[in-house]
Amino acid sequence: MSSSKRGAFIVIEGLDRSGKSTQASLLHNRLQDLQDAGATTPKVVLLKFPDRTTAIGKMIDAYLRSESELDDHAIHLLFSANRWELASTITAHLAQGTIVLADRYAFSGIAFSARKGLPYEWCRAPEVGLPAPDLTLFFNISPEVAAARGGYGLERYEKEEVQKGVRQVFDKIGRAVQEEGEGKWVEIDAGKNKEEVAEELWKAVEPLASGVKGSVSKLW
Ligand code: T5A
Numbered sequence: 001m002s003s004s005k006r007g008a009f010i011v012i013e014g015l016d017r018s019g020k021s022t023q024a025s026l027l028h029n030r031l032q033d034l035q036d037a038g039a040t041t042p043k044v045v046l047l048k049f050p051d052r053t054t055a056i057g058k059m060i061d062a063y064l065r066s067e068s069e070l071d072d073h074a075i076h077l078l079f080s081a082n083r084w085e086l087a088s089t090i091t092a093h094l095a096q097g098t099i100v101l102a103d104r105y106a107f108s109g110i111a112f113s114a115r116k117g118l119p120y121e122w123c124r125a126p127e128v129g130l131p132a133p134d135l136t137l138f139f140n141i142s143p144e145v146a147a148a149r150g151g152y153g154l155e156r157y158e159k160e161e162v163q164k165g166v167r168q169v170f171d172k173i174g175r176a177v178q179e180e181g182e183g184k185w186v187e188i189d190a191g192k193n194k195e196e197v198a199e200e201l202w203k204a205v206e207p208l209a210s211g212v213k214g215s216v217s218k219l220w
C-alpha cells in the first residue's frame, strides 16, 4: 500500500433480511484472504450497527426484541450514540490504512426513525459529524422476497408495511448522498443468489480495496 493512501470506509445498507450480514461476512473473508495471500490489500475490520455488546447496545437489543419500551426520540438517540461510541475507532483504523466494513450505519438510523414520523432533519442531526463512508452499498430487495427469507418477522420492524416506508426514506437518503457528491451510493440487486450478489459487490469494492486518497469526510 502506498503511504499516501488510507483505508476505505465501506457501508452495507438496506432493508431487513436483504442479506447484508451474509455479504458483509463474505466480503470480510475475501479481503482477509487477499491480505493473507500477501497481496497489497490492507487489513480489514468488520463492524456491525447496532453493536449490541456495549451498554447502550444492550438497551437497543432489549428494545428491538420488544422486551422494553422507549420513546421514539430516545431510541433514535441511542442508535446514534452507539455509532458515536465507535467513531474514533473507525477514524483511527482508516488512518492506519485498515479497511472498515460496516454492516448498517447512520442511514439505517435515519430511515427507520423518519418512517415512524419523526422529522427527517431531526433524525439526521445527531449523525452529523460522523465519519462518512467512501462507498455505501444499498441492498435493494422487494419486501415480499425479503419476507420469504429465514427469520423474518422475529423483530420489531420486520413487517412489510414498515419496510415499504423505510425504503422510501432510503431512496431519499440515496439521492441526497449522490447530490452531495461525498461518497458513492451503489444499488445492489439483493434478490439474486448469494454468489451473484457477492460478485456484484466485489465489482464496486475492488477499486477501493488497495486504499483511497484524501482525508475522511464527515457526514453531511
Ligand atoms: N435499526 C438499525 C434502526 O432502527 N436504527 C439504526 O440506527 C440501526 C443501525 C436491527 C434493526 O435495527 C434497526 C434496523 C433493524 O430493523 P440488525 O441487527 O442489522 O438491525 O438486524 P438483523 O436482524 O441482524 O439483520 P437483518 O434483518 O437486516 O438481516 P440481513 O443482515 O440483511 O440478512 P442476513 O444476511 O442475516 O440474511 C437473512 C436470511 O436470508 C438468507 C440468510 O441465510 C438468512 O437466513 N439469505 C439469502 N437467501 C437467499 N438468497 C440470498 N442471496 C440470501 N442472502 C441471505
Ligand code: NA
Pocket: 020, 021, 103
Ligand atoms: Na443483519
